[in-house]
Amino acid sequence: MHKVPKIALISASLLWIPLPAFSGGFIEDSSGTLTFRNYYFDRDYKGESNIKQQREWAQGFTLDIKSGYTEGPIGFGLDFLGQWGVKLDSSKDRAGTGLLPVGTDGRADNSYSEMGLTGKLRYSKTELHVGTLRPMLPVLISSPARLLWQTFQGGYLRSKDINDLSLHAGYLNRVNHRDSTDNEKIGVAAPNGRFNGAARSDEFLFFGGDYQAKPNLTLSYYYARLNEIYQQHYLGLQHNFALGPGEFKSDLRYFLSDEAGEGKAGSVDNQSIIANFSYQQGTHKITLGGHLLSGDTALPYISSSEALRMAELAMNSDFSNPDEHYWDVRYDYDFAGWGIPGLTTVARFMKGTNIELAERYGGKGLEETERSFWVSYAVQSGPLKGVNFRIKNARYQNSFASNASFRDANQTRVEIWYSMKLW
Numbered sequence: 001m002h003k004v005p006k007i008a009l010i011s012a013s014l015l016w017i018p019l020p021a022f023s024g025g026f027i028e029d030s031s032g033t034l035t036f037r038n039y040y041f042d043r044d045y046k047g048e049s050n051i052k053q054q055r056e057w058a059q060g061f062t063l064d065i066k067s068g069y070t071e072g073p074i075g076f077g078l079d080f081l082g083q084w085g086v087k088l089d090s091s092k093d094r095a096g097t098g099l100l101p102v103g104t105d106g107r108a109d110n111s112y113s114e115m116g117l118t119g120k121l122r123y124s125k126t127e128l129h130v131g132t133l134r135p136m137l138p139v140l141i142s143s144p145a146r147l148l149w150q151t152f153q154g155g156y157l158r159s160k161d162i163n164d165l166s167l168h169a170g171y172l173n174r175v176n177h178r179d180s181t182d183n184e185k186i187g188v189a190a191p192n193g194r195f196n197g198a199a200r201s202d203e204f205l206f207f208g209g210d211y212q213a214k215p216n217l218t219l220s221y222y223y224a225r226l227n228e229i230y231q232q233h234y235l236g237l238q239h240n241f242a243l244g245p246g247e248f249k250s251d252l253r254y255f256l257s258d259e260a261g262e263g264k265a266g267s268v269d270n271q272s273i274i275a276n277f278s279y280q281q282g283t284h285k286i287t288l289g290g291h292l293l294s295g296d297t298a299l300p301y302i303s304s305s306e307a308l309r310m311a312e313l314a315m316n317s318d319f320s321n322p323d324e325h326y327w328d329v330r331y332d333y334d335f336a337g338w339g340i341p342g343l344t345t346v347a348r349f350m351k352g353t354n355i356e357l358a359e360r361y362g363g364k365g366l367e368e369t370e371r372s373f374w375v376s377y378a379v380q381s382g383p384l385k386g387v388n389f390r391i392k393n394a395r396y397q398n399s400f401a402s403n404a405s406f407r408d409a410n411q412t413r414v415e416i417w418y419s420m421k422l423w
Contacts, residue, residue, distance in 0.1 A: 026077065029068025032422035036061060039147050040414040041097040043316075048402035051096070056108060057089040058099045060147040069122045079118040081132055083148040085179075086111045098146045098304075101179050114181045116151060126159040137168060138234045138253070139206050139224035141306040146178040150304055153183055154204075168222070169207035177304045187303040188229055188265050191405035192321060192361050194298040195229075199265035203227035204302070208234070216240050228261035230268040230300040246281030257300050269296040272320070283337035290327035291319075298322045314350055315413070316396035317368055317406045325354040346374040361404045368398035368406065390415045 037060040044053050063082040069075025087100055090108040100108040116132025133152045134142035143150040154172035174183040186204050190197030208222030220236035233256040240249040252275050259268040276289035293299060299320040301307045307318045319326045328350040335343035348371070355366035372394035379387045392413040398406060 025068030025075070026070045027068065030066060030423070032063070032065045033419055034061065034063050034422055035419040036417060037147060038416040039099055040412075041099055041146075042412045043097065044410045046397075046408040046410065053094055054097045055089075055094040056087070056097045056099045058147050059086045059088055060084070061086075062148065069120075073123065075122040077120040077122070079120065079129075079131075081116045081118070081134075081149075081151070082113070083115070084111065084113040085147045098179050100147070101181065112179075112181050114148070114151070114176060116153075116176075125161045126157070128155065128157050130155045133170070133172065135170065135172075135206075137206065137208075137222060138220065138236060139208070139222045139232055140172075140204070140302060143178060143305050145306065148178055150178045151176045152186075152204075164212040165209055166211075167207075167209040170205070172204040172206075173202045175302070175304075186226060188226060188300050189303045189305070189307075189318075190265070191318070192298075192400070193358050194322070195265040195268070195300065197265075197303070199229055201227045201229050201264070210236075225260050226300075226302070229259070229263070229265045230257055231260040232257040232300065243279065244281075246279055249278045249280075251276040251278075255299060257295075265300075267297060268300050270299050270322075271295050272299050280332075283334040285332040287330040287332075288328075289330070290325075292326075293320060293322065293324045296322070298324075313346070313348065313372065313374075314370055315372055315392060315394040315411050316370055316409055317352075317398070319350060319352045319368065319370075321352070321355045321357060321366075321368075323354050323356040324352045326350070326352040342378040342380045344376050346372075346376075348372045355400075357400065357404070360401065362399065362401040366399045368396070368400070370394055370396045386420075387416065387418045 039060065040057045042055045045051055061084045063080070065080040067077040067079065069077045085100060087108055087110050090100060092106045095102050095106065095108045101112050102108055118129050118131035118133065121128045131153065133154060133156050134149055135152065135156060136142060142152060152172045153174035154170060156170040157168070159167045172186065175186045176183050185200035185202045187197060187200050188195050204224070204226050206222060206224040208220065210218055210220045213219050216239060218238045220234070222234040223232070225231040235254045237252045238250070240247055254274070255270070255272040257268055257270045271294045272291055274291040276287060278285060278287035299307055307320045328348060330346065330348040333345050350370045352368045355368065356364045357366060372392065374390065374392045376388065376390040379385050394411045396406070396411065397408045400406060
C-alpha cells in the first residue's frame with residue numbers, strides 16, 4: 001500500500017511539471033483544495049451477534065487539484081485526486097467500520113492511500129472526463145459516507161449545450177471502495193442474501209439527463225446497466241412552490257429494475273416508488289416520505305454505494321429489502337433563529353414493514369425501525385472559521401433473524417472536517 005510520503009511527493013511534483021504548451025485558463029482557472037476529515041465511528045450491536053461492537057477512529061486527508069482548460073475550440077485539462085487515511089484507534093475485535101481496510105489477520109491497517117488522475121476535454125458546454133471519477137447520479141453514487149471517497153475508473157460525458165437540459169453518459173469498468181486501495185470489478189450490494197454478492201462485472205453503462213421544464217420543476221430520466229447482472233430505469237420529478245409563508249417541495253422517484261444478460265447475481269425483479277414532501281418556513285423544516293417496493297427482489301445498486309434517497313441519512317440499514325413498505329418523518333431546525341448561525345439539528349423516525357427475506361434471515365412479515373438525531377455546527381468566525389463539527393446518533397431495531405446483515409444496534413458517529421483552499 002502507498003504511504004503518505006508518496007502522495008505528498010507525487011502531488012507536489014505535479015505542481016512543478018513545466019507546462020509550456022498550456023496557456024489560457026489551464027493554470028489561471030485551476031484550483032487546489034485540501035480537506036481534513038476526522039472520523040469516529042461506534043456501532044454497538046444488541047441481542048445475539050457474533051460481533052459485539054465495531055469502533056474505530058481515523059484521520060483522512062483529501063487533496064483535490066483541478067486544472068482549467070487550455071485555449072481553443074477544444075480545451076484540455078487534468079485533475080488529480082490524492083487520498084490518505086490514518087488509523088488513530090482500532091483493534092482486532094472492533095475493526096470493520098468501513099473507515100479503514102482490514103488485513104488478513106483481522107486487524108485494521110495503520111494507513112492506506114490512493115491517487116487518481118483524470119484527463120478532460122471540453123467543447124462548448126460539453127465535457128469528457130476519463131480516469132478517476134466520482135459520479136453523483138440517481139443510478140450511481142460515489143459514496144462519501146466514510147473517511148475517504150469511493151471512486152470509479154472509466155469515462156464520463158456531460159453536456160449542457162441544450163438549454164435547460166443536462167445530459168450524462170458514462171462507461172465504468174472498475175471501482176475503488178471507501179476502505180480499499182484496489183481498483184476491482186464492480187458488484188451489486190447484497191445484504192441479507194438479496195443477490196449473489198460474489199458476482200462481478202467490468203462494464204457499468206449509464207445515460208440520461210435532467211430537464212428544467214420550469215424554474216421550479218425538474219424532470220429526470222436515467223438508464224443504467226451492470227453488464228450480466230442488472231439493468232435499471234429511473235424517472236424523477238422535483239417540484240417546489242411558495243405555500244403561505246413558506247415553501248413546499250415534492251420529490252418523486254421511480255425505479256424499474258431487472259436482471260441483465262446472464263443475471264450472474266441471480267434474479268432481479270423490482271419496482272420502487274419513492275415520494276418525499278417537505279415544507280420549510282423560516283428556520284423550521286418538516287419532511288414526510290416513504291417508498292413502496294414490489295417485485296420478487298430488493299432494489300439493486302452498486303456495492304458499497306448508496307440507494308439514493310430510499311432512506312436518506314439512514315445509518316444502519318438501506319430500508320430497501322424485498323417488498324418493504326417504508327415511511328419516515330424528519331424535522332430540521334436551524335438555530336440561526338436563536339441567534340446561533342451555523343448550528344443545525346435533524347431528528348428523524350424511520351419505519352419499514354412487510355419485509356420478505358429468505359427463511360434463513362427471518363422469512364416474511366418482518367419490520368425494522370431507526371430513530372436518529374444529528375447536531376451540526378459550522379464555525380462562523382475566528383481562527384477556526386470554516387471548521388465543521390457533526391455528531392450523529394441512531395437506535396436501530398428489527399425482527400430479522402440473528403444472522404441477518406442488519407442487526408439491532410446503537411450507533412454514534414462524530415465527524416470534524418475542514419476544507420482549506422490552497423489557491
